[in-house]
Amino acid sequence: MANSGSGMAVEDECKLKFLELKAKRNYRFIVFRIEGQQVVVDKLGCPDESYEDFTSSLPSDECRYAVFDFDFITTENCQKSKIFFIAWSPDTSIVRMKMVYASSKDRFKRELDGIQVELQATDPSEMSFDIIKAHAH
Numbered sequence: 001m002a003n004s005g006s007g008m009a010v011e012d013e014c015k016l017k018f019l020e021l022k023a024k025r026n027y028r029f030i031v032f033r034i035e036g037q038q039v040v041v042d043k044l045g046c047p048d049e050s051y052e053d054f055t056s057s058l059p060s061d062e063c064r065y066a067v068f069d070f071d072f073i074t075t076e077n078c079q080k081s082k083i084f085f086i087a088w089s090p091d092t093s094i095v096r097m098k099m100v101y102a103s104s105k106d107r108f109k110r111e112l113d114g115i116q117v118e119l120q121a122t123d124p125s126e127m128s129f130d131i132i133k134a135h136a137h
Contacts (some may be wrong), residue, residue, distance in 0.1 A: 009038040009102040010111045017041055021069055022083060023112045027056040031110070032118040034135040039065065039108050049131050061092040065108060067115065073137050078104055082136045085115040092123050 007067060020026040023084060029045035031054075043057050054068055066086045073087050074080055089098050118137045121127040 006101075008034065008107065010108055011038050011040045014039055014108075015111055017044060018067060018112045018114075020115050021067060024068065024084070027069070029057075029066060031057055033062075034104065039104070051132065055124060055127065058088050060090060063090070063093050063097050063127065065101070065105065067112065068132070070132055070136055074137070078137075082116045083114055085109055085112065085118045086127055087120045088116070088127075089120065089122055112114045112129040116120065 014030075014032055017027065017030050021028075021030055025047060027044050028047050028049045029043075030041060031043040031045075032039050033042040034040075042105065045046045045057065047052055049116070051068070051070075058064055058066065066088060068084045068086065069081055070084055087101065089101055109118070118133065119127055119131070
């Protein structure tokens with residue numbers, strides 16, 4: 001288990017599942033939560049799940065980290081994918097939780113090698129499908 005400067009540990013399963021998403025495409029998304037003093041896997045999304053499935057799996061009043069594997073077609077008609085890291089910090093979550101997630105984010109993100117786009121969202125409109133599409137190209 002990796003230890004961080006913020007005192008937050010990252011459970012090995014987080015890195016293993018991320019590698020499976022990146023290399024094997026076993027998952028469409030992974031949602032992570034902080035439990036006690038460590039980051040753990042909260043939910044795994046099957047490869048056939050949609051972006052709507054992903055956004056509906058995020059709690060409306062609690063922070064989460066998430067990665068989403070976004071497939072798209074380029075203007076040259078090439079199939080591509082980009083891995084998004086989303087820091088979900090809804091306005092309705094408690095201040096202490098927001099602070100813990102904010103202070104641990106960069107350290108946690110460094111454990112996940114291969115993130116291509118990062119988004120910070122405080123409400124669903126900040127991570128709409130159109131925003132994801134715009135960041136992918």
